[in-house]
Structure formats: structure tokens, C-alpha cells
Amino acid sequence: MQLSRSSSELRSGLAAATVALLGAAPAPARATEATSSALLYTEPNRVTAFETRADFTRQLSRERVLRYSFTLDALTGASPNGALRAGVPQTFTGPSGTASYRVAPGQTPLDDSFHDTRYAGSLSVDLPVGRLTTSTLGLNLSTERDYFSAGVSARLARDLFRRNTTIAIGVSGSADLVRPFGGTPDPFGLVSATVSEPEDVTSTGASGGFGRDEGEGGEGVPQGSEGKQVADALFGITQVLNRSTILQLNYSVSRATGYLTDPYKLITVAAAPGTVNAGDPLDYRYESRPDTRFKQSLYAESKHSFGRDVLDVSYRRMWDDWGIRSHTFEGRYRLEVGEHTALEPQLRWYTQTAADFYRHSLIDGEPLPSFASADTRLGAFDAWTGALKYSRRLYSGHELGVRVGYYVQSGDSSPPDAFGSQVSQDLFPRVTAVVTQVSYSFAF
Amino acid sequence: MSAPRSRPRALGRIALLALLLCPAPVLSGCATLGVEAWDRDQLARPEMKLGANATEDAIDDHIYFSKEASSGGRGFGGGGCGCN
Numbered sequence: 001m002q003l004s005r006s007s008s009e010l011r012s013g014l015a016a017a018t019v020a021l022l023g024a025a026p027a028p029a030r031a032t033e034a035t036s037s038a039l040l041y042t043e044p045n046r047v048t049a050f051e052t053r054a055d056f057t058r059q060l061s062r063e064r065v066l067r068y069s070f071t072l073d074a075l076t077g078a079s080p081n082g083a084l085r086a087g088v089p090q091t092f093t094g095p096s097g098t099a100s101y102r103v104a105p106g107q108t109p110l111d112d113s114f115h116d117t118r119y120a121g122s123l124s125v126d127l128p129v130g131r132l133t134t135s136t137l138g139l140n141l142s143t144e145r146d147y148f149s150a151g152v153s154a155r156l157a158r159d160l161f162r163r164n165t166t167i168a169i170g171v172s173g174s175a176d177l178v179r180p181f182g183g184t185p186d187p188f189g190l191v192s193a194t195v196s197e198p199e200d201v202t203s204t205g206a207s208g209g210f211g212r213d214e215g216e217g218g219e220g221v222p223q224g225s226e227g228k229q230v231a232d233a234l235f236g237i238t239q240v241l242n243r244s245t246i247l248q249l250n251y252s253v254s255r256a257t258g259y260l261t262d263p264y265k266l267i268t269v270a271a272a273p274g275t276v277n278a279g280d281p282l283d284y285r286y287e288s289r290p291d292t293r294f295k296q297s298l299y300a301e302s303k304h305s306f307g308r309d310v311l312d313v314s315y316r317r318m319w320d321d322w323g324i325r326s327h328t329f330e331g332r333y334r335l336e337v338g339e340h341t342a343l344e345p346q347l348r349w350y351t352q353t354a355a356d357f358y359r360h361s362l363i364d365g366e367p368l369p370s371f372a373s374a375d376t377r378l379g380a381f382d383a384w385t386g387a388l389k390y391s392r393r394l395y396s397g398h399e400l401g402v403r404v405g406y407y408v409q410s411g412d413s414s415p416p417d418a419f420g421s422q423v424s425q426d427l428f429p430r431v432t433a434v435v436t437q438v439s440y441s442f443a444f
Numbered sequence: 445m446s447a448p449r450s451r452p453r454a455l456g457r458i459a460l461l462a463l464l465l466c467p468a469p470v471l472s473g474c475a476t477l478g479v480e481a482w483d484r485d486q487l488a489r490p491e492m493k494l495g496a497n498a499t500e501d502a503i504d505d506h507i508y509f510s511k512e513a514s515s516g517g518r519g520f521g522g523g524g525c526g527c528n
Contacts, residue, residue: 164478
């Protein structure tokens, strides 16, 4: 009986192999692979984002591949408004210009008025251009209440040396539209100008106008619009090093022009050193960033197979003309445990220097700089991510994945240029986040 | 102010120059590397493909784009969101 079953399996296996060789089997290449994912991103007492997305890959023919994806993002919670912690209570007005919120002494000023939903979609197609060259054309769209982005991309890749080397060149461009709630703030506009005393605004700085352009809409309605354009180019080479190692190197440039300021971020105007309340907030201004940014990056990634396990390491060096330089190291190890299960620890370390115009506060009475932002995302900090992914292959190519990660970002809480009451405050509060992702892949 | 900014610019120029001038020797070096088609058993596994986890990469890029000042590198720069 045992022998008979084995013979039967052997026969059916041989039959399947023969049919496959003859090409009579239904072409699996025509199948569509789908991955659906749900993500929960939570910063304690701050923002919570829920994202669902679906990615599809359809093999139209041997060399024609269609990819498309849909994303839905929902964001709630509070986001730092850029102002510093202070030893005194602080009151702010939300972007709508009417609702206000109060921040207790020693607490990070958080604006909890952001609730947005983002819808995004992408489409790309691989088309052969000759036997060894493939072109990829792509389209991206993304919309949320105060932001819209449309982008196109094109990539050309050519295989060389028995397909052990692939060189690629790609370009992409996007046109974005920013429609801030409450209108576009003037660069360095005084926040108090939009709140209680608009008639009191004087030309104490670069901007003597109202804090925000006045629009037609009411509370919570995006008003006005600002444009932003991004052009990217990428040069890449992928090389098979040996039977179990592959290496990729990319050099990319990116130029952004237009409205690059964050319309919701403020910067504290602090009482000058030597005054009675030195360091305390006197007022707040909207931030102001340059309207161009040129970034470059070098990226290297290598995968190595240790039998069934796979090590994936990458490094990115980024620098730009805002003075930001960063290093990113990332490593993942896919460990096969059992026949259908894999565990993947992931570790990432990131460090960046501050933008030239980053400052934690402005000083009352001093002339305004050309640009300034207190957005800590433009400050100097380090960040760690640790994650563990569990994946299990189910039946017929179905696969379930669960990933839980922890992100922590920390900068200089006591910068040397802090003064007065600022010295006793944490000027770069740590950011922590828990990321939970569930994904399910299948073919149909 | 100009000193710290000139270094990355110089680095950028060197990198660009290297990429523009070096394809020939680099590519001739590449010609000696690699494997024959029948030795691709390991490389053909789905998890060995670069970008094998495109969904995960896209999610990560979106998170880091909204929390840090760097983006892109692996592919195009990401973005397309207000990410406040």
C-alpha cells in the first residue's frame, strides 16, 4: 500500500512535469498576486494612523507586468505644533483660527485638531524594449483634505553579462498642491495676528501682515493653495556577485521647488536673555523654509542566502543643500523555522544633522533670519527601529505576515544655546511609536 | 556656515563624477562576476529578490518620510502626502 501510494505520487509528479515541459499546463504566469495589509501606527498620547492598502501584481505575459495599488490612511490625534515646552501655561489657536487649546507648563505643545483621511493609488507597467531591456512606466495619485499629489515615473533597465548585471536609469516628477486649513500663513507671520489682536500687528519682522491669508472658508476648511514640484532621477546597478549574493547600488538626485514650508508649524518667540522672564514664550510665529531643496543620496543593498535563511542589509547616505546629512543602516534576517514558518528580526539605525535654519526658538527683539523652523524633524537626532516579523505559508501560495515594531527618536534635550527658563525644559522630547502590521498574500 | 555645507556638496560632485567616469571599468569588472543560468537556484527564490517586500517597503517609506528629513534611495523619493 505504501509502495503503491509512492508509485502513484511519482507517476502524477512525472505527468505534471511532462505537461509543464510541453507547455500544456495553464500558465501560472497569468495569475494575479495580491497583498493586502493593515497597519496601526501609534505614538503614545499623540498621533494614531490606521492604514490599509492592497497591492496587485498581474503577469500579463512573460515580460509584461502590471502593478497597481490602493491605499487608505486615516489619521487622528495630536501632533507637535513646533512651539517649545515652557514653564508657564501656553494657549494656541488651531489652524481654523477659532478653536484654541491650552498646554500645561512642562508639556509639549500638541495640536490635536488634525483628522485627515488620505486616498492614494498607483499604477505601473513593465514593458519589454528588446530582449534585454525593460521599461517601466508609472503613475501615482494621492489626495487628502489639505494636500493633493500627482506623479509620473519612467525607468529603463538593461541586463548585461548573462543577466548578472542590470543597469537602470529612472526619472520621476510630481506636482503637489498644499491647501492649508485656515489659509496659507505668511512666512514668520505672528500667530497672535490671527487670534485676538489682528490690528496690533506691526512690522516687527520680515512679515508685517496677518498670520494667515484670509480665505473664504469657515472652520476646518482648507483655503488657498500653494504648489510644490519634485523632480527625481535615479541611476542604479544591480550585480549578482555569486550563487547566493546580490548587490544593488543607486545614486539619486531630487529637486523640490515651491511651497516646502509646513503651514501648521510654529516657532516660539522667547523673551531675550537678560530680561526678567528670559526664555519664556512671548509669542509664536509661523515657520519659513526655503522654496527649493536639492537632495542627493547613495544607496547600497545586498542580500545573501545562507541555505534557507536570507540576510538583507542596506545603507543610505543622504545629503542636501539645507545642510541635512544622514546615515541609515538597516538589517533583516529571515530565519526559516519549520517547513512553513519564518521569523524575521529587523533592525534600523538612522541619524541626521540639523538643517542650517533649524532653531528651537527665536529671540524677541532680534532681527528675523531669512528662514527658520523649529520642526524637530529638521533637527539633529538619532532613531532606532526594532521589529519582528512572523510569516506563515498557508495553502496554495497563501501567506500570512504579522509584524510588530518599535520606533524611538531622540535628539538633544538640552541644547547648548538654550537660555533662561529653557534650560530646565526638555527641548527635544523623545518620539516613540509602535507599529503593528498584518498582511495577507495570495494569488488568483 | 559655508564650511559644513561645502563638504556634502564636494562629496556629491565626487560621487557624480565617479558614476559618470567609472561605468567602463566598473562594468568590465562586472563582466567577470556572476553565475551561469543553471546556478541560480538560490537567487531565484522569491525572498532573494530585491524589493521582494514591496508593500512593507512602501509602508516603511511612508512612516519614515513623515518622521525624518530623508527619503528615497531605494527607489524614488516617496512623499505625496502632507504628513504633518
